[in-house]
Amino acid sequence: MIGVDAEGRVDGDHTGVVVAPTEGAFDSEQHFLLGLWDGAAVFARAVPSAGVGLRALIDELSEDQLQLAFAAVGLIGWHQRAGFCPACGTASRVILGGLARRCPSCDIEDYPRSDAAVIMAVTDADDRLLLARQAAWPPGRYSVLAGFAEVGESLEQTVHREVAEEVGVELETPTYLGSQPWPFPRSLMVAFAARAVSPELRPSPTEIEDAHWVTRAELREQLAAGALSLPMAASIARRMIEAWLADELNPQRVG
């Protein structure tokens, strides 16, 4: 059993994960099937307090544990927000072991959704990487650019728009690198690599506190000196940056 707690909203700062044997009888409204773990069925359920935030644990979990934890947090968060029919407002019931909900009044079935977001490793003609930071991030933290897809956009169009909005850079055609679920609360991060047409940067004053190009030597030096920190190791952002550092920015390395 994976229990997930939530205080008001489900995000990384308020969400924890515990794995423990099931207690009491199966409750179809509370126990949501995640899949099989070593041949046994594993369920997620909401608990009053799980103690440790998932974000704090991410880099300590194995790939398998992380996949289960992401599924548990995403599923619990969705059930907590989706208790009423989106069409008529009647309280809905859990169906399919927690995979979906059904309205007893109008019979509409509601399934969890993911918000598509893109994340971009943008390089210039000299193969320098674009790093940027937002004012709200911890001091010294830098990452690659990212943003949510808008209605009616392809992901490639989102890549072009976000980079234009955030740093004023025009791109050549983006190429797909890989993806990662990010259930804070329900994103699906889709990674691209893209070459800038020109290196001139015009950071958005409302979104970007600083943006600059780095060479591999400069980034290694800044990391060694503690002058700059990167996103958590398990994030696709970090995988992209590490792949670029290794001169292997490709789907085999990132995906």
Ligand SMILES: [Zn+2]
């Ligand atoms: Zn309904």
